[in-house]
Amino acid sequence: MSIFISELKGIFTSVSAMLIIFGGSLFYLFLYPTPYYNDTVATQKIVILDNDNTQSSRDFIFLIKSSPYLEVVSVLDNPNEAQQFIESHRAYGIVIVPQDFEKHLYQRIPPVVPIMANASYLLIYGAIANAMSDVIAEFNAQINFALQTHEYSLLEPELIPLFNPSMGYINYTLAPILIFILHQTLVAGAGIIGGTQNQQFSQGVRNYYATANPLLLVLSKIFIFFCIYVVLFAFYFGFAYEFYGVHVNAHIMDFWLFSIAFIFATSAFGVCFGTLLPKRALSTQIVMLASMPIVFLLGFMWPKEQIATWINDIITFLPAYSGINGLLRLNQMGASFGDVREYFLSLLFLGVFYIFISVVMIYKKTNRW
Structure with a gap:
């Protein structure tokens, strides 16, 4: 319990993390630009x-x-x-x-x-x-x-x-972009927390992070970020989609079951991302630089069949890939939960996979072997 409270305090007292998580989520929700260019397509x-x-x-x-x-x-x-x-x-x-x-x-x-x-x-x-x-x-x-x-x-x-009856930007791009915003702010926020702890440890600071059970550390972080983003998901999909007129066809139970898996996997990925960073400043830099290329590789801006196979294989390790494609099928295309089962299982696998990697990295970063 003490580990959870320490992590809770560390996250909510981090101004930069809170600015990214709440400020970034709200800022991009209303002001996200539309940097897409006209192009031609083949046969x-x-x-x-x-x-x-x-x-x-x-x-x-x-x-x-x-x-x-x-x-x-x-x-x-x-x-x-x-x-x-x-x-x-x-x-x-x-x-x-x-x-x-x-x-x-x-x-x-x-x-x-x-x-x-x-x-x-x-x-x-x-x-x-x-x-x-x-x-x-x-x-x-x-x-x-x-x-x-x-x-x-x-x-x-x-x-x-x-799948886009209005023939407009809203249902074409904004629906998946909103999901991607939540993904990126969570990853950046978790990266700041992990990078801060690694940076402090390398500077000789020996707080609870240096001795606590790595598995408990990871699970505490994931649970805190999970709770925060359940609220943000409810705000985005409850208010923002209605505000912008985005069509939603998913059954509420199907939506939340899939969303819980997505938030879990993204939280685990964000925590894992943080364990890799030697400095907290790197988190926002990496996330910002990677965001635009990732958007075009997720399968909603450009068909995945026209993207190199090896790139498709790599991008599936991002929770955003399965999360966005699954939620688009549920919300915009009216698919059943069985139709997105593969994406759901992929998210569960990624969540467990990144928990394991995070624990291993904390052991390594804190010199426990």
Whole structure:
């Protein structure tokens, strides 16, 4: 109990740690910039759901396959299979050829072609929408020539943005960025505390840190940071998401069960990060320098399939990776808890893993072997 009280006092009397944890979390919540640049994207993967299976639908699909901006991964007749392609990120869009497609063309009743694209990636959504608009314009021209008329646009697209109905910055980037802010402020705050203790020990200070049970030290720190960030999570997801109009679809029990695992893993990672630092000043420097590259490697700004495999393997050791991807699926994509089970188990593993590393590092830093 004395170790816990000492750690509690050490954390809450550290002005720099409190400034990062509370000041940083609140400051970035309202003032976080949007340093993202316009860019172009390459060929986008889509699947086609052919509900007509006629010569006209096959001609239309042939035109889609001819587009230099689209890659048709598969032509299906089962909507559940198409959904699996989207959820597994094997494709980022679905083009649906409606039933009676050919019949309506020759009756000069414009068939509506739904085009669903993942609007969580705005550049990808725009690329698919623009490419399909070109395909439909070309198909209309061919049909009008075949029917010897120029009076009709016989094919009408219906663009459906998936996972980002507002098509705005809020649901595209702000939702994961808020989670990332909490991750980074926790890691930086815990790093300051760990770096301070290491710095004091190297200067000859021999307080409770030098003799206390390392496991109890680590667990005390984790519990304190865990309690602080449960409150901040409640504030972010209770107030901030509603304030900014971010869509939340997760069941409250699923959300909190997953969030508890995320806070636990991040707390353990932050404590471990602190045990590695010889000086407290290094904590904020490292976190600030690493934040921007990490944002682009987490899978929500840019598809992970277009990031080098070895980088993807490394980034999974950050709790932010599993935490953000899992919470995005729960909150923005309406996934069930079973769909994010892999991320949940990964967070539990990381929490235990970083506790072990932290204990080993404290033993080493305090010269106990």
